[in-house]
Amino acid sequence: MPSLHIDRDLDHLKTLAKELLTAHRAGDRELAQYLQQEYIPFQDLSIEDICSKRLTLTDAQRYLAFKRGYRSWAALREATQFTYRFSSCVLQFDPYLGVFLKGVGDTLETDKDRDRSVKDLIESFGVPHTEVDSIRINGESVGFSAQISPGDEIVVKGRSEPIDLAHPPMERSVMDEPRFVADVHLGKLVRYLRMLGFDCYYQEPWDDDILAQVAAQQRRIMLSRDVGLLKRKCVEHGIFLRSDRPAEQAKQILRELNASRFVKTSTRCTACNGMMRNVDKSTVLEDVPEATAKIYDEFYRCQDCLKVYWKGAHFARLGQILSDIQEP
16 A cells, blocks of 8 residues: 655645745745735835845745734644645644644555545544544535545544534434443443443443444444544444543543533442432341441432442542532
């Protein structure tokens, strides 16, 4: 498979600025005319006077920023941080997706002889489709299956606002409420989510194939820090967890799904994900320590695994963790 050379757009702009400065020194008036019209220190000078001055690379960079609609070179540089220019098109990612682009090198392995969907191109840069909320090609909104044509300008946006599961982006399927499947090694996060009342499927050990199948067949949101798993074609909804701290992960999930309104504490078993209900103390006396029965009067039982819960000494600490998770 051949390698396709990629130019970061910022590098391309730097080259253009140098070429513009060279052209100015050779007598071209484009840069001088801009400076006379838009840059106060030059507005009292004639074009000839400006052309005779030894302008700097900064002047050329300022002009390029202006032409692209930015107030300064610094603003343009920030906007083009994750823009890539190569033989067939220009591809721009918004900064939200920058975390996936840190390993992108100067070449990209690609098959130039076959047609490519925009999804294929985006994911070849390391960005999973589950993190993409909109794609525009030449200003037109498109789906993942859109084909790329020579000269296309592609803008890829990540998650800029909470997902509305009733009207999800990129024609994803509608969900009445969030339901999750969690990748392995996320046991503590799963515990927090279940304590908040969320349906979160989790078992160990599982391989990626089974996780992806569960996400697809049961229409669950995949939770993972594995980019490869989130790239699976059958995984429609997913969230890349940006922190490795379970409480921060749970906070991210609630924020990105605007899911605080779905919280129902003390309703789901943290062990098996089954539903719990409040039960009479007399029905659990044989299942709890005698000392516990003497101290506590409120008990819950899982309807699936029959495990019994009560608000013991640890409840206040866990309650504070859950409160912190739910804070904006």
